[in-house]
Amino acid sequence: MNEVIVGGMRFALDLSQPLYEQVLDQVRSSIAKGEIALGEKIPSVREMAQALKINPNTVMRAYQELERDGLTETRRGQGTFITTDAEKVRLIRYRLAEEAVDEFLAKLGSLGFTPSEVAAILRSKGGEA
Amino acid sequence: MNEVIVGGMRFALDLSQPLYEQVLDQVRSSIAKGEIALGEKIPSVREMAQALKINPNTVMRAYQELERDGLTETRRGQGTFITTDAEKVRLIRYRLAEEAVDEFLAKLGSLGFTPSEVAAILRSKGGEA
DNA sequence: TTAAGTGTATTATATCACTTAATACACTAA
């Protein structure tokens, strides 16, 4: 398994993807799902790095991207905090969903599947869709 | 644009992805869509490389992966040909679709979307879904 | 037999993204 729980978030890092992306995705996912309360402090760069056994610079890269997205606010000397703007979280969550949908439809389209065929596949997988 | 047509396939290479993957995806897509007839010969490694202005080794890597997937058959001294096994093409096409669906559902799930919400987003995008 | 065109293999080199390491600085709170 190799799972680590830090700041209420579950990490299972592997080598299939850049580490900073995995950290970024996990934190973003926790925010989007509302598993972390707005305004809450997330683990410091050093604490996260030590817990995940990766370099602080790698954690920094993930944290900086979160701030660029507006999902976190960093306060020098204090730490990194989830934004208190619920609307911002909602918008980013929906934007990420749209990107995933577009990418998905493009990929299925490149395989020659029509929209109704896509719907049929989805029904056979995810329950009702 | 920077589009190139080779062997009836349209290529628009960029730097967002490995070149060999882009070549692989394009050829595979053409096969899956039936834009290339079964048993048909595709451009030689050297011809493709010259047309796309990339290294023959890079084309080779894409062609070898196609053969490993069973989508092509290579005949030393003759060239690379699309498989004549329609069932094999059908299976691989569906396998790729399933992979895309699983990845898509996982990503939306990590953002906290329920299956019905996913369906709603799809309806608002791709027509009916 | 020869020549041209196939797939294939090898070796070397270069570049880039990613990651680590070590260190230092600015700021905040106790």
Next chain:
DNA sequence: TTAGTGTATTAAGTGATATAATACACTTAA
């Protein structure tokens, strides 16, 4: 003052990707 924050810098290493230059085995057709 001290410990814990975010942040910046410089150096180094690794692996994937891509190119370059050659060479070899095979097939086809002249």
